[in-house]
Amino acid sequence: MKYDVAIIGAGVIGGFIARELSRYDLKVCLIERENDVGMGASRANSAIVHAGFDAEPGTLKALLNVKGSEMMEQVAGELGVPYRRNTSIVVGFCDEDLPKLQTLLDRGNKNGVRDLKIISGDEARALEPKLGPTVKYALLAPTGAIVCPYELTIAAIGNAMDNGVTLVRNFEVKSIRKEGNFYQISSGVGDDIEAARVINCAGVYSDKIASFVGACDFTITPRRGEYLLLDKECGNMVSATIFRTPTAMGKGILVTRTVDGNLLMGPTAENITDKEDTSTTDAGLASVRTMAEEMVPGIPGRCVITSFCGLRSVGDKGDFIINNPIPGFVNVAAIESPGLSSSPAIAEYVVELLKKDGAVLNARPDFNPIRRPAHWFRHMSLAEKNKVIAEKPAYGRIICRCESVTEGEIKEALVTNPRPMDVDGVKRRTRSGMGRCQGGFCQPNVIGLLAQELGIPFEDVTKCGGDSKLMFGRTRGGKM
Ligand SMILES: Cc1cc2nc3c(=O)[nH]c(=O)nc-3n(C[C@H](O)[C@H](O)[C@H](O)COP(=O)(O)OP(=O)(O)OC[C@H]3O[C@@H](n4cnc5c(N)ncnc54)[C@H](O)[C@@H]3O)c2cc1C
Structure with missing residues (x-):
């Protein structure tokens, strides 16, 4: 089968690009090395739709974050994915934190974020009574929101498939070569996938994919982020998402309610070399607890139900890398935070790049943006x-x-x-x-x-594909 476009990587970015392209009369294929979609950073992150005050004005991050954040409520509605505009609050503990909050406010205003303001610790505690007594100042961002990141990814890809996109799983791209007008995409096993255009959305491996076609002038470092997830019993401890002031390593530890009503705290930030290492550590989880405790004292440790770790794709350019270095090939790389927030806007941006690269895009009259909500039954009377x-x-x-x-x-x-x-x-x-x-x-x-x-x-039946079998024979005869 020959495709007009092959997208490598079925995370939230590849997923939204696939959905955006399914609006047009194109044969599109989404390629994923795992047994399921959304198995990279898109399943293990903080799930925040950032308001857009963190990124430096003028960067792609700033442009696409603010646009994506404004699009997200409608897109989540179309896809039937839970979304809640719950407000983001960045807290400062001392006078030295006040100018940092002011910098975020100024950046946010330049980026076009609406309704930002700095308030006192007492005003913040009036909004969030469980905030710690040492919180002295806070930046309030009412447009901050939360979403379920893996449900968003699954729904975007499901909607793209309903509109004609082909998903190919368990296909790890190991080489790409150009023959005539087509890229030959190979896993080294079975048939190649042929496509006139390739979009590289391979997360921490996007530098490797770009190097297959000689289009890599960047590196990606995996940056680990560890989390603790708590039982729904604690979900109401906070309503907004509570951040610390950011550091050079990112936005820092946050405490947030999830759209499903759990409490989430994390992530740590540690650069590593192994792009497969999503293990959690005692030291990392202990630091999550300590930092979270300062922001919201009294979070009960006995309510932790699981821990997990996600890998950010940190590029060496300080911004998202979205370019068209050679004809027919687009890099969508270094999509660290706020990538989830920006995802629908990134998809539109990539389509514009394809148009400039000569792609002919004829709108399909039968495109349907609506997907039935996954949890329709749960929400019934x-x-x-x-x-x-x-x-x-x-x-x-x-x-x-x-x-x-x-x-x-x-x-x-x-x-x-x-x-x-x-x-x-x-x-x-x-x-x-x-x-x-x-x-x-x-x-x-x-x-x-x-x-x-x-x-x-x-x-x-496996836990997560490959050789992750769960059962090794029956202990009793007959049916389950
Ligand atoms: C700890 C952490 C916290 C974050 N918090 C937030 C947040 O609160 N808000 C926000 O906006 N953003 C956040 N982000 C960023 C956000 O998660 C990412 O920007 C987004 O998920 C990136 O999506 P992606 O599709 O580019 O990458 P991924 O989800 O990693 O997808 C890449 C896909 O490519 C596949 N792949 C790789 N190599 C190959 C190959 N050779 N062949 C085939 N397939 C391949 C992978 O299996 C994977 O499925 C956070 C990230 C992390 C890690």
Whole structure:
């Protein structure tokens, strides 16, 4: 199959570019090395739609953050993804922090961020009663918001697929060469993928992909960020997202409620060399606790339900690298924070680059921007739920007790673009396994449903693709 455009990397950036291109009469292919989409930075980040006061005025980060933040509410609505404009608050603890907050305010005003203001510690505590007594000043950004980053990625890609984009998983791009008018994209196994244009959205590996076509004048350093996620019992400790003043290594540790009602704290910031190292460390998690405690004292450590780590793609140019270095090839690299916030705006920017590069883009009249919300059933009234259950009894059978996820919701996710192919994929789409017990009760049932839908033996179902098998034979005969 020959494609007009191949996008390498099914993260939030590749996903939104795929969706944007599906508006046009083009054959588009989205290539991902993993068993699922959104497996890089797009699944492990702070989930903040930044208002846009951090980036230096005049940078791509500033331009695309503010634009993306303004687009996000509508885009999340179209894609049926939870989004909440919850306000961002940057806190300062001493007089030396005040000029830092003033710099952020000035930058934000230059970048076009609306309604920023600096308030006193007491005013901040009146808004957020759990803020610590040592908070002396705060910058208030009412346009700051939160979103679920992996649901956003899955939904953007699902909508792109519904509009004709092909997703190719488990295809790790290992070389690219140009033959005639087409790029030959190879994994070294099976057939190559041929495409007239290539868009490089490979996250921490975007420098490697660019080097395959001799178009790499940048490097990407992975910067680790570790987090603690707490039970919903603590979700109401804060309403806004609370940041410390930023440092050269980034925005620093934050405390935030998530759109699903949990409490999240982190991330650390540590440059590393291994682009696969997403381990958490005792020291990293301890520093998260200490810093968070100063901002919001009394966060109960016993409520931690899991920890995780994401890798930022830090470029050596100090800005997003979005360019068209050779005909038919576009780099979308160094998309560190605020990449999630900027994602819909980056997609529009890339389409403009393609037009300048000579791509012919004819709008498709049948493009449909709407995707059914993944959690439509959860948000129904009891009476509405009972009506659905009377017609489809699977919606009356609870599989995940912590998050109240039904068999009907899981079965629906299993046939919705992009279909989950493993247990973690079901978890990210339905929240089954996301709760307090982290899958202890629901996992065997999820494995059974996956085996049934994929038509594979129970023992062949994996946690996250590859050789991550969960079962090694039956302990009793008969059915599960
Ligand atoms: C700790 C942390 C906190 C953050 N917080 C925020 C925040 O609050 N707000 C915000 O706006 N931004 C935030 N960000 C930034 C945001 O997460 C990223 O900008 C965004 O997720 C980048 O998306 P991406 O698609 O470019 O990269 P990724 O999501 O990493 O996707 C790249 C994809 O390419 C695939 N790939 C790589 N190599 C190959 C290959 N050879 N062949 C095929 N596929 C390949 C990978 O498997 C991956 O799926 C944060 C990032 C981190 C790490």
